[in-house]
Amino acid sequence: MFIPLEITGIIYFMKNTNNSKKPLTGFNFVNPNTDFPKMEREFLGKWQKNGLVKKYLQRNNSSKEKFSFLDGPITANNPMGVHHAWGRTYKDFWQRFWNMRGKKQRFQNGFDEQGLWVEVEVEKELGLKNKKDIENLVTGDKFKSLEMFINLCKDRVKKFSAVQTEQSKRLGYFMDWDNSYHTSSDENNYSIWNFLKVVNEKGWLYKGHDSVPWCPRCGTAISQHEILTEEYKELEHESVFFKLPIIGKNNEYLLVWTTTPWTIPSNVAVAVNKKEKYSSYVLNGENLWLMDKRIKELENQKILIGGKSNNEKKLGKLLIGWEYNGPFDDVSLVKKTLGNYIHNVIDGEGVVTEEEGTGLLHVAPGAGEEDFKLGKENKLPVISSIEEDASYVQGMGKFSGQNAKWHPELIIDYLEQKNRGQFLLNTQLYKHRYPTCWRCKTELVWRVVDEWYIAMDKSSNSKFPNLDKRSGAGKTQNSKVQEKTFREQMAEVAKKINWLPDWGLERELDWLKNMHDWLISKKRYWGLALPIWECKKCKNFEVIGSKAELKERAVSGWNKFEGNSPHRPWIDEVKIKCSKCGNMVNRIPDVGNPWLDAGIVPFSTMPEEWFPAEFITESFPGQFKNWFYSLIAMSTALKKTNSFKTVLGFASVRDEQGEEMHKSKGNAIEFNEAADKIGVDVMRWLYLKQDPEQNLNLGYHVTDDVRRYFHLRLWNVYSFFVTYANINKFQISSIRQAQDKNFKFQISDNVLDKWIISRLNKTIKVSTELIEEYSADKAVGEIENFVINDLSNWFVRRSRDRVSFSNENIKDKDTCLSILYFVLMELSKLLAPFIPFISEEIYTNVSKKDSVHLENWPEFNDKLIDKKLEEEMQSARQIVESAHALRKSSEVKVRIPIKEMFYNGPFEISEEILNIVKDEINAYSLTFDKKSDVYGVFAKTSDDNLDLQFGLARDIVRKIQQERKKLETKANEKVMVYLPYWPKEHEEYIKKKAMINKIIEDNDFKVVKNA
């Protein structure tokens, strides 16, 4: 049976470039239980073969409109985890969207390759324990050792950038993968040289001598930027209450408390609050001085047992100047450093707390940040007692070479024994949040060292006036006007950026307000070689801004360096002549903070005409202090403006219980595992659906819910269309495709069709706006609502009869399929950036074209959005809900027709829509009763208002259809049925609905295929 299809009344507004009149019949079979990951892998293979990604990347090459995306580089140090896939989905999503919108793009991915994270992994692989091991990889040859180490670091990032590239492709991420940028590249490093030269010319670069957080394992300073809240661990340490005998007083002591006993050898002073009262407390015949307010608490904690205050009280200011003896005074380094200095009590108002301890603060300028500041103010000596690895330095007597951090008991034992315990009162386990190394998790210590900084609060040198023509400074504001500080300039730039969510700006400004000078040096190996050549003789230092400049200045070592990347150890060979004294000068051995590497990329990787980037997106935690910070810092210094216009931040991926994912905890999910198990379209949908401000709890239950809720229902709609289109030999060529330039859309007369077209247009319109505003999650909400509530639960549900064999209205059947065809075409384009695989499957099967990813973004037509109709349909569905509730409460099955029903509501519903409602709720009549605020139905549910016989007929049809399924009869194949009873007045109905040619009365129910 072949019915030539003639569809009238429909003109599509699809902008179809394919005008071929060739009929497209027969859609590929759709497996209702498809294996999504398998389908994805097949598409990846197909795309590779047909060069789709290349066509996609080049599709807008001649476009005048641009979308400038800047990728935040992924650390190429390990395979990707599922947490990386969130951001990478965002990045792909917006680039795909703008690609479909016809904008030219760069599609450049970035790899972050230098820094401690890579070094630590290479050290682990080699089983190295510390820096000395690195420098001795080739015994006795530091140059060769470093060369080997650096080459291993290079190998590692090469390996993992390749791994991550493959994983990203698996995610469906379409990028110009052969053209990724690498932060370890020469261009990137030399661009940072230029930045540092500019910063130095502004007078902001300096060498500082300061107390800094230090990782004893990595042997390097940890900058304030790198200590994030998550780097603080809840740790328990043995704290010490120790006594310092006051000089010139008999048996009187200062009672001091510290949580870091290893720092006691560096003690030089004790600080008090001059406005607080201090008491002398009598304990075991000794008088201990401490803050009055602390006595009660320390008695409660059983630190002070069996003593009492002797009522002698003094204000703290009267204690200032008291001198005391320290427990380590006879250790040679301490003795030498102190010289004529005698330990004494100083003013510590503002740092002495009444919250904990004794109200007397242990001051060790060599071992603490606050201490160092106090020391500077009070001109105190600095006892630097530990080495890079936290072992005590030479001159510390029996402590020398012992690790201060790992063996606090050395100090406690010593205090216990020294002068028969004169110095020790008590110890107490103390829980506190303590910073650890962001890379190796080792507990940090503080050391006083020379490091390189960028000053935040110096106005720039006047010889570099405001060169920014766009600042509107004009001629009246000349270079004599003092420039703003780096901090002030950066805050101004931060305000020009569109922060999403908007509190991002506050967070960034807060950091900018409170941050110290930017510590940019690291005493390490694999990183940017800081281009600073410092003269040992006259202390002059010079910053070299490029390779060419270095070549010009080089007086030796150039031949050893040439041909190598600007890394250690090769770059260390190049010496220049001091421009002040003519001395031969080496480069300082330090490498740079890794955030310099990522912050420079708008300049090192992005051609001028793409500056500033339209959009960046990264996970928030950490980036206010790191990437966002360094981007702002570097573009402020170089261009006095922002290098990106909009930033979308997002939270973190957690496990299903909301716990942080860690390899060591066993709750981390590898990207490959997740992709193979659930498919990336499910992951992508989950990421895009997530409110970016909230952490995303990811696990296989969550992804399965997503898959069942959305993907399977979408798939069912698609499968429904293909099944019925094939059965009905639906032909696309019969649709009159749009040539109408005015986009006049004469839709089918069917109100359900008009409604779904209206909803489709509305959904396209709203989600387009939302995506433009970077609200992917809200766009997902719109699309889910359309697919599930409108398309699946209403349009398809109410169209089953229209496309079934029993519908003899061929025109209506074909109209219905045409509408569904059109919806699927547009929907798959709408879904393409979200779920590139399923959308490709639907689109290519339905349209018979090459790929949805080469199509334009679907357009909407405002004229097709019928607000009134949508509202009316909404009302109709409220009536349906109310009717189903009524049936449920009165236990009347939906199959049994109700003869008379009534409804109330704000407005009467049109006849056309009421007919749909009546079909859905199975009522013969549905009459408006009276006005009310909300829609609701009522009806008698006694037998006289029910058509029980027809209900039975429908029951029989359903049973027969189930049997037909079991027998695997074809949809148009008639059968013979044996039945004990059936309502004779509905025999024709049963025969037609269930495709029966004969019903035979028999005691046993049976369905038989015709011979």
Ligand SMILES: [Zn+2]
């Ligand atoms: Zn470390």
Ligand SMILES: [Zn+2]
């Ligand atoms: Zn010099």
